[in-house]
Amino acid sequence: MKTLITSAVAAATLFTGTMTFAQDGFSAEMKARQGQFRIMAINLGIIGDMAQGKTEYDAAAAQSAADTLVAVSMIQQGPMWPVGSDDMSIEGTRAQTTIWDQNDDFVAKWTDFGTAAVAIQAAASGGLEGLGPVMGQIGGTCKACHDTHRAPAN
Amino acid sequence: MKTLITSAVAAATLFTGTMTFAQDGFSAEMKARQGQFRIMAINLGIIGDMAQGKTEYDAAAAQSAADTLVAVSMIQQGPMWPVGSDDMSIEGTRAQTTIWDQNDDFVAKWTDFGTAAVAIQAAASGGLEGLGPVMGQIGGTCKACHDTHRAPAN
Numbered sequence: 001m002k003t004l005i006t007s008a009v010a011a012a013t014l015f016t017g018t019m020t021f022a023q024d025g026f027s028a029e030m031k032a033r034q035g036q037f038r039i040m041a042i043n044l045g046i047i048g049d050m051a052q053g054k055t056e057y058d059a060a061a062a063q064s065a066a067d068t069l070v071a072v073s074m075i076q077q078g079p080m081w082p083v084g085s086d087d088m089s090i091e092g093t094r095a096q097t098t099i100w101d102q103n104d105d106f107v108a109k110w111t112d113f114g115t116a117a118v119a120i121q122a123a124a125s126g127g128l129e130g131l132g133p134v135m136g137q138i139g140g141t142c143k144a145c146h147d148t149h150r151a152p153a154n
Numbered sequence: 155m156k157t158l159i160t161s162a163v164a165a166a167t168l169f170t171g172t173m174t175f176a177q178d179g180f181s182a183e184m185k186a187r188q189g190q191f192r193i194m195a196i197n198l199g200i201i202g203d204m205a206q207g208k209t210e211y212d213a214a215a216a217q218s219a220a221d222t223l224v225a226v227s228m229i230q231q232g233p234m235w236p237v238g239s240d241d242m243s244i245e246g247t248r249a250q251t252t253i254w255d256q257n258d259d260f261v262a263k264w265t266d267f268g269t270a271a272v273a274i275q276a277a278a279s280g281g282l283e284g285l286g287p288v289m290g291q292i293g294g295t296c297k298a299c300h301d302t303h304r305a306p307a308n
Binding site: 028029031032033034035036038039041042043046064065067068070071072074075076078079080 | 182183185186187188189190192193195196197200218219221222224225226228229230232233234
């Protein structure tokens, strides 16, 4: 567990990527980061549906989804967020300039997601009753980042 | 290391996901899996550019990229590959029906990627001369899967 948290922090502190695919308007980076959030949504959905009684609780499926959330939290973010790939500069993104202007806050919020993912990982196969609190925790980390760093949908 | 390999295998054996977002033509799953491959490409590019002398060797950057490849290999694949999301059934994908018809082979090839990612993780910060062989290994796993399970680009 300690290793996972350490890795998540290490990944988060690398939010200074400068690798660019500028020739295609950061298409690769946008697809990468947006895909990452889809992976998170799909796996949160699996656990969330169980927590809400929409699907039957399945300990193995919950664990796999939780393990995946932790895996995503270990992906280094820097190379996916090159300077100039914000919503004021290019189309197709809701990434606000605060991600770069207040990068410490963005990194802290991503680290909070990783911490919450580890909490879900520890609780996932322990029964339905344990899912609610940890889902609330991770949902809070999603919302905190979206409220600050993601532009509203058009 | 053993834990990582075990996790990769566990994730790979769950290639039987049935969760669907059929109402939008599997848009979420396609964005998720295509984003995943972009993350892999970006991070392989970071290490590959060093291996080819296009960028200066940076042990920390190579390690972060390698750690990310391992993280991606731990993402469960099942929920991103629902039945009916192949290139004969929907637009916007090059995923061939063999992924489902020869799923054991697809799973084995994904597992090979995870094994190669762990090899890169072990070598990444040990110096430039160690990168070539492991890059060759992981590149082979990419090609093996593409040759069998990905349709040619139009």
